[in-house]
Amino acid sequence: MQFGQWNEEERRRINARLAASHGGVDMEAVPQVISNVERYRGAVFSVDDSTIALRTSDGGQTVIRRQVIRHEPSVVMLVHDVESDQYVVEREYRVGMHAFAYGLPAGIMDGPESPETAALRELREETGICANPEDIEIDHVGDFYSTEGMSEELVHVMVLHVRQWKMGERSFDADEHVEMAWVSWSELQKMPISASNSVIAIQHEALRRLSIKNS
Incomplete structure (x- = not known):
């Protein structure tokens, strides 16, 4: 089984089926990082507090807040x-x-x-x-x-x-x-x-x- 091997036609078809669930967010649009603040830095990883804008299907936006662990590959x-x-x-x-x-x-x-x-x-x-x-x-x-x-x-x-x-x-x-x-x-x-x-x-x-x- 091969993951991540779909072609562009398959991607568009499946994304259209997902979008039909009307989640309200345009998931084809690139999210915009409004702010990013480092809250913790340790020996192996750091933690950032991020505010992110997601474009909505009606052309507006919704703002979410997430914490992310920054870690080297x-x-x-x-x-x-x-x-x-x-x-x-x-x-x-x-x-x-x-x-x-x-x-x-x-x-x-x-x-x-x-x-x-x-x-x-x-x-x-x-x-x-x-x-x-x-x-x-x-x-x-x-x-x-x-x-x-x-x-x-x-x-x-x-x-x-x-x-x-x-x-x-x-x-x-x-x-x-x-x-x-x-x-x-x-x-x-x-x-x-x-x-x-x-x-x-x-x-x-x-x-x-x-x-x-x-x-």
């Missing part, structure tokens, strides 16, 4: 060792759920680096896996907003199929504490992973494996 990776057919999983404290959570390697992109460069850097820093780019096949799953109603964080989700690699030193910030292990596909499927972008990567890999099995 990120990468999430399902790492697959092709030779052993195993996958990397991690466990670390996650403040949002106030628990030690199982998950996949992930990290924030540094400035202008591409998602692929960020993925290889995070792979090395977070797992210690060192591999040449030519020894990694990157399966781009897609780009997804974690919580589009309140955050601008765009997450690049991918599966890394690593053919040859060596183990190096892991590198963390002073307040990072991450466990790592290799697991089989059957073990991975049974793990209670709750992060949505990690689940997307795993489901994508499930479809790939099913396609190979049925070919």
Whole structure:
């Protein structure tokens, strides 16, 4: 299944059906930011208070207020060792759920680096896996907003199929504490992973494996 692949005719047809619900707002018009005030700035993200004007269907406007979390784009990776057919999983404290959570390697992109460069850097820093780019096949799953109603964080989700690699030193910030292990596909499927972008990567890999099995 491919998301975001519709053509212009399909877009117009579906948008016309949506507009028939008479929501009162012209959703073809670009929203106008009236004001934007930073209310909080932390080490990882900031919070803005925004006032936005939406054009109405009768040519007027309606004003709404929203708070948005400003966050740099990120990468999430399902790492697959092709030779052993195993996958990397991690466990670390996650403040949002106030628990030690199982998950996949992930990290924030540094400035202008591409998602692929960020993925290889995070792979090395977070797992210690060192591999040449030519020894990694990157399966781009897609780009997804974690919580589009309140955050601008765009997450690049991918599966890394690593053919040859060596183990190096892991590198963390002073307040990072991450466990790592290799697991089989059957073990991975049974793990209670709750992060949505990690689940997307795993489901994508499930479809790939099913396609190979049925070919």
